[in-house]
Amino acid sequence: MPQNHTMMQFFEWHLKADGEHWKKLKEMAPELKEIGIDSVWIPPVTKGQSAEDTGYGIYDLYDIGEFEQKGTTRTKYGTKKELLEAIAACHENEIQVYADVVMNHKAGADETETFKVVEVDPDNREKVISDPFDIEGWTKFTFPGRKDTYSSFKWNFGHFNGTDYDAKQDRTGVFRILGKNKDWNENVDDEFGNYDYLMFANIDYDHPDVQKEMIEWGKWLADTLDCDGYRLDAIKHINHEFIKNFAKETAAHRGENFYMVGEFWNSELAACQEFLDQIDYQMDLFDVSLHYKLHEASLTGRDFDLSTIFEDTLVQSHPMNAVTFVDNHDSQPNEALESWVGDWFKQSAYALILLRKDGYPCVFFGDYYGIGGEEPVEGKKIAIDPLLYARSSKAYGDQDDYFDHPNTIGWIRMGTDEMERSGCAVVISNGDEGEKRMFAGEHRAGEVWVDMTGTREDKVQIGEDGFGTFPVNGESVSVWALPDEEQ
Secondary structure, eight states: OOOOOOEEEOOOTTOOSSSOHHHHHHHHHHHHHHHTOOEEEEOOOSEESSTTOOSSSEEETTOSSOSOBTTBSSBTTBOHHHHHHHHHHHHHTTOEEEEEEOOSEEOSOSEEEEEEEEEEETTEEEEEOSOOEEEEEEEEBOOTTTTTSSOOOOBOGGGEEEEEEETTTTEEEEEEEOSTTOSOOSSSOOTTSOOOOOSSEEEOTTOHHHHHHHHHHHHHHHHHHTOSEEEEOSGGGSOHHHHHHHHHHHHHHHOTTOEEEEOOOOOOHHHHHHHHHHTTTOSEEEOHHHHHHHHHHHHHGGGSOGGGTTTTOHHHHOGGGEEEESOOTTTSTTSTTOOOOOHHHHHHHHHHHHSSSSSEEEEEHHHHTEEOSSSOEEOOHHHHHHHHHHHHHTOOSOEEEEOOSSSEEEEEEOOOSSSTTOOEEEEEESSSOEEEEEEOOGGGTTOEEEETTSSOOOOEEOOTTSEEEEEEOTTEEEEEEOOSSOO
């Protein structure tokens, strides 16, 4: 029986821009494997606007730290050579690597061009608020540092349908580019009327040359990196038909085991379900609904009904398509989608994604190792490690839920014969100290279970009837299991 799979998002927003990150991944691969991580989602590998760019202000898709462009050869994270060495080290340690793919926009153009636009209302992109006029936009990408290596494709304003800066008048706005068959793409999120436009020069996926070039690039990148999958950024802003084709073509090129997960940042479960339908379930999605439930639970404390924590979440409705997470680089403090799960609830939140049978859990680098920047946050390795250990050695078999109280919930994993000494009982409280009487199995009568988190020092003996009474501290989580060796 294979061990449970666990992903780590191997970066946070405020990593130092010292070009050392790929080296760090290479060095840490054995340690990651040891703690139970068998896949990593790495930050964008492509050249951004500068050596400090996180990779989301994307300039050249074919430069992965190889060419002198934008004042740097390396990216924020290192050089192409270091990146390939890091991926090889992960593979040596049986860790899959998923590359972050940013396809919505381009930034840091090489030249300006003059073209016609209309300005639209930022709160309703369908509403035009100007007559057509000429702007000078940063839309010409010629990649002089790379020349034609890997691709001779050059970008101009015809390949985009919107931009946010007019150099002629030195002013910002949301400007829709005019031209034959030019409009916002349909098949995108309908927030702000049409949410095709997000930032910078917005790529027009109705353009056949763009579609062809981006699909070719997707295959090239996967081959060049020899990676195992992609995390697709900002897909609610990209023509869903293109996303479906991109996923199908890349998987056909790399094989059906090439894994893809999309960032469809919408807390409405119905919208996520509709998106999965539209793309023929070609990829998994991050469970944004669950993230917001965890955030709300951490804000409202005992007023949150824990028995409802999985209602209206992707992991409940589409367990095979959900990547569960507690926080990420966008939800961390002071970032675009700040919705940080409070410290007191963090360990409980991780228990809710790591120790259940459904979902593909993703541990956030910032939660595990800490966050840098001006307001650093300490890592919670000590709180997360026992849960990772329980996931890799205990959380197997059938699952019985005891979600019968608003402030104290629990579940049992029955264990399997293949995973020796597996099985566990998880109890979470967001109020007072409590306990759950749960059935572990008559064949376990007499077994003595301990709290893997180390929070409780007492022990629980399974009764003749197969039941145990498993306690938990207030505002805490305990994970009860048979210790690996008799203690």
